[in-house]
Amino acid sequence: MLRDVKSIEEVQELLAGQKYVCGRALATVVFLALKLNKPLFLEGEAGVGKTEIAKALAGALGRELIRLQCYEGLDAASAVYEWNFAEQMIAIRTAEAVGGADRETLKDELFSEEYLIERPLLKALRPHVDGPPVLLIDEIDRTDEPFEAFLLEALSDYQVTIPELGTVRALTPPIVVLTSNRTREVHDALKRRCLYHWVDYPSFERELEILHARVPEAAESLSREVVAFVQRLREEDLFKKPGVAETIDWAKCLLALDVVSLSPEVIADTLGAILKYQDDIMRIQGSEAARLLNEVRAELAPA
Numbered sequence: 001m002l003r004d005v006k007s008i009e010e011v012q013e014l015l016a017g018q019k020y021v022c023g024r025a026l027a028t029v030v031f032l033a034l035k036l037n038k039p040l041f042l043e044g045e046a047g048v049g050k051t052e053i054a055k056a057l058a059g060a061l062g063r064e065l066i067r068l069q070c071y072e073g074l075d076a077a078s079a080v081y082e083w084n085f086a087e088q089m090i091a092i093r094t095a096e097a098v099g100g101a102d103r104e105t106l107k108d109e110l111f112s113e114e115y116l117i118e119r120p121l122l123k124a125l126r127p128h129v130d131g132p133p134v135l136l137i138d139e140i141d142r143t144d145e146p147f148e149a150f151l152l153e154a155l156s157d158y159q160v161t162i163p164e165l166g167t168v169r170a171l172t173p174p175i176v177v178l179t180s181n182r183t184r185e186v187h188d189a190l191k192r193r194c195l196y197h198w199v200d201y202p203s204f205e206r207e208l209e210i211l212h213a214r215v216p217e218a219a220e221s222l223s224r225e226v227v228a229f230v231q232r233l234r235e236e237d238l239f240k241k242p243g244v245a246e247t248i249d250w251a252k253c254l255l256a257l258d259v260v261s262l263s264p265e266v267i268a269d270t271l272g273a274i275l276k277y278q279d280d281i282m283r284i285q286g287s288e289a290a291r292l293l294n295e296v297r298a299e300l301a302p303a
């Protein structure tokens with residue numbers, strides 16, 4: 001059984017092994033979540049590594065990753081379990097054709113494990129050979145309040161009830177990671193059950209470290225320019241700021257084009273890797289890109 005990660009540093013090392021660069025503050029809440037057996041609630045901008053941390057944790061701890069992707073209209077049936085209606089129909093038809101089975105027996109049979117389709121939440125509560133899985137409840141802000149209330153209940157005692165079968169309770173609770181892009185506020189009651197952390201854009205040094213981990217083949221000078229330029233872009237008044245995911249994508253694009261150093265032309269040609277809205281691209285393209293690049297170069301130049 002895990003829960004024997006002994007220190008915050010060990011969390012950082014484990015995640016680094018998965019190429020996940022984790023600052024002290026984030027490592028601390030992860031450590032506490034494991035230690036205290038509490039769900040981890042991560043909020044932050046798009047592409048800053050919220051989802052990735054659940055994947056990295058599962059990888060580092062050798063646990064199965066079970067993902068519940070949230071969306072508007074997600075209901076308990078899709079999140080917990082469904083009955084295999086088609087198979088049940090076939091069983092009924094077969095029973096009718098053969099005759100024999102009485103109504104009660106047939107009913108018991110139809111609502112047994114055999115016809116149960118497990119969805120992520122139920123799956124996460126079942127015992128796993130490798131130890132409790134990592135349950136990623138991704139983008140919770142996309143669901144509605146009734147589902148949130150349902151989730152709150154499921155997470156408070158790690159159990160769900162299937163009326164026909166009874167209650168399924170996790171012997172050892174899963175490691176739960178919830179993420180939100182904060183398109184709406186998630187209810188306090190749910191947040192209160194969790195350890196909360198706001199995942200911010202990384203500092204220059206940390207983003208460079210992430211780029212080293214994810215795109216090690218990029219030359220140091222290009223990596224520094226890329227990170228500095230993206231960091232500078234985030235200070236602009238953009239409709240959608242680039243996340244770390246975009247920094248990584250951009251570096252990969254530049255490598256694929258054999259670019260060794262940024263230039264206004266290169267930036268113009270590849271801006272679609274970092275900015276995803278035409279208005280933002282129009283704003284930055286051309287002289288603005290050249291101006292930002294000059295600023296970045298001046299900052300990067302050794303004093």
Ligand SMILES: Nc1ncnc2c1ncn2[C@@H]1O[C@H](COP(=O)(O)OP(=O)(O)OP(=O)(O)O)[C@@H](O)[C@H]1O
Nearest residue numbers: 019020021045046047048049050051052210244245
């Ligand atoms: N700290 C980090 N260390 C290593 N890689 C990172 C880190 N942060 C982000 N990344 C990279 O950025 C990519 C995007 O991260 P992720 O999908 O977790 O973002 P997110 O916060 O969940 O974004 P969204 O809100 O859009 O879902 C990951 O695939 C990963 O490669």
Ligand SMILES: [Mg+2]
Nearest residue numbers: 050051052179
């Ligand atoms: Mg995500």
